[in-house]
Structures are given as C-alpha cells and as structure tokens.
Amino acid sequence: MAYSIEVSNLTVYYKKFKALEDVTFSLSPGKVHGILGRNGAGKTTLLMYLASFHKVKHGTIVIDGEDPFENERILQGTSFIYDKDNTYDYDKIDKIIKSMLYFRPNFDEAYAGELVKKFKIPMDKSADQLSKGQYSALQVALGLASRTPLTIFDEAYLGMDAPARDLFYKEILLEQERHPRTILFSTHLVSEMEYLFDEVLIIDNGKALLQETSEQLLEQGFSITGPKEDVDSFTETLEVIHEKTLGGTKSIMVYGHLTVQKQQEAAGLGLEIGTLSLNNLFIHLTKEGDET
C-alpha cells in the first residue's frame, strides 16, 4: 500500500520568517521521490508538515485522500526518520524492535532483525550507547521494516559510512520491489542517491522550483565533447552550465533541449553528445542568487 500526497499553497512561518511560500505539488504513490534543496531551503520544514508534526495554517495537505493532522489512520501509516530523533534512547535494540509491533501494523520483525545484523548494530546495547552511524542505521532499519505506506527519510543517512549507505540504498530498491510504498528522501547530497529517485521535487528558498520525473529532468540538459574550437562555436548560443578543457579537447555541459537541427550539426562536426547527471542539473538550477 502507498499513500498519495497533495500539497496546495502551503506557506509556513517561523514567527515572521517565511520558511515555505505558496508550495503546491502532488506526489504519486508507490514511487521514490527525491526532495532536493540546498541548506536551509525548507526541506525539513516541508517534511515535518507532511508527517503532521504541526497543523497547517496556510494552505492544505491531503494524504491518501485525507487531512493527515491528528488522523490516526494516516499517522499509523507514516514513518518519519530523521537524525535528531531520540525516541528510543535508553531501550535495548531487541526491545525497540518488539515495541514497533504495537504501533506499526505492517512491521516485519524478522526483516528488522536481518537489517540490524546487516548493519552490524550491536543487539546487546541500548540505543544511547550506539555510535552516531549505528544509531542512524538503526532508525533506517526500523523505517524500512515498518513498511508504512508513506516513509520519509530526512537526511537519515547522516553519520552512516559509505558501505552502510550503500546497503541502505540497495535495501530501498529491494523493498520497493517487494512492498512498494511512497518514499520521500530529502537530501542535498544528490550524486550518490540520484539513481534511486523516480521523481524529483526541488525546493529552493522556500519555494517549489520544479517537480518532474527523473527522466524528464535529465532531458533538460546534455553534455557535448570534442575539439575545443568546434565545441565553442557549437555552444555559442546555448546556456552553458560548466566547461572543462583537457589539451585540445573540451567538454561542456548545457542546460536546455537539443533540437534536431543541433543534433545534426553535432553529428556533422563529429561532436559527442552525452547526458548530464541529476547533480549537475540540481547545482545549476539552485545556484541562482549566489554571490560566489
């Protein structure tokens, strides 16, 4: 089971500071959504509202057809995994796993045990005795094993080392095949996670900048490589994101669609056309207003 999400005109203030402004989007159920944005963009604020930590004052949030605030059914089906959560501090790991069965109807105890082993989390310790990375891994394991129709990971990987993160990403893909649910991932570390995202929502300065499938987003740019002079003349009128020269060869990243005419021109010049990464596009799309 997987929840859909509809957000309309959501505005959030912290006193007078506007953290989110007129944010509108809808997320399709059963997909992995990357919620991308730079530091302070408003990702955590948005996710906290989706997880119903606070009541919406301006705008609306509808999850699986209902207002999620103080809504027992929706809340039981929503997991919010974030690095500052210290709910489980003084309990032993096995007790924590058992306790999940009471409030997560789909919780798979055996799978949780399997993940704890895979992440090498010491079972005989209490949560407050775990290292930062082990604690993050525990939360990730509980989140995965909860099999909630809406599972939100807010930079949940913090502290986890590269092999642990790799394991986490692999489990996400496996779980999506076995028990598809709506998964939200907030991150500004796009490069290592981009292959996970079916769809991407970019939050920039409190506003929803764009929301597209990863495929659609990747079609918005391309790279072009070849002899320096040819590449320069080819890209003269295009929006260049980044360029790199090595000897006589130049590689340029371009933001924009490649027209059929330009494709033919590139072929005529023998230039190599490639794709951009989501990370390149993310950096380009969110750099506006930078002083650097």
Ligand SMILES: Nc1ncnc2c1ncn2[C@@H]1O[C@H](COP(=O)(O)OP(=O)(O)OP(=O)(O)O)[C@@H](O)[C@H]1O
């Ligand atoms: N309790 C608060 N009081 C005042 N301002 C806040 C509060 N919490 C967050 N903010 C501000 O709201 C904005 C959005 O913060 P938020 O934590 O949602 O960003 P984020 O995208 O999750 O950032 P990061 O990637 O750094 O975690 C920031 O400018 C932040 O300073």
